[in-house]
Amino acid sequence: MLAIKIKNIFLQKWKAVMECTNRLKTKDVVVSVRDCLTLKHGSWKWLVARIALSALLLTMGGLIYIAYREQSLLLFRWLDALGLNEEVSALRRMACAGEVFFWVKYNLPAGLWLLSYMLMVDAVWTSSESAVSYVFVYALPFLALLSEVLQHVGWLPGVFDWMDVCAYVCAICLFELFKFLK
Secondary structure, eight states: OOOHHHHHHHHHHHHHHHHHHHHHHSOOOOOOOOHHHHOOTTTTHHHHHHHHHHHHHHHHHHHHHHHHSSSTTTHHHHHHHTTTTHHHHHHHHHHHSSSSOHHHTTTHHHHHHHHHHHHHHHHHHHTOSHHHHHHHHHHHHHHHHHHHHHHHHTTTSOOOOOHHHHHHHHHHHHHHHHHHHH
């Protein structure tokens, strides 16, 4: 019963996002990240701005990851299978022109991705105050922090990193600030 209710709510929210997307196709609209904070809550421009900011954060995290991380990671095999070796090599050559801080290379992408997820899910749920929306918004942040704790105690493979915890907490705080400012 609960699963059917969640499915129906999700489909309703998805339909609202698709309607906004269709409106964008018919209107010439430019929305900046700054506008995201000043748009009227619940307006379709507000929704599109949140989704655009989420996509931007996701892309930034991905570009940092591709540009600076070791090529032995699974992601690079996927990109190779997609035939994107030349593009990846070009991006890595441009990025090698300058060195970045350790935390930018290893921790910032995870924080950007987590913030992107939270903004996207919040936008899809159009800032609903229901318990189900909170579960969807905060499930991944909870799992991210839990995974670090479990790595610390040795119950999950991986290396515990305080900087990952800081990146996750910063993402959660920025999300809460973003919600407060709306």
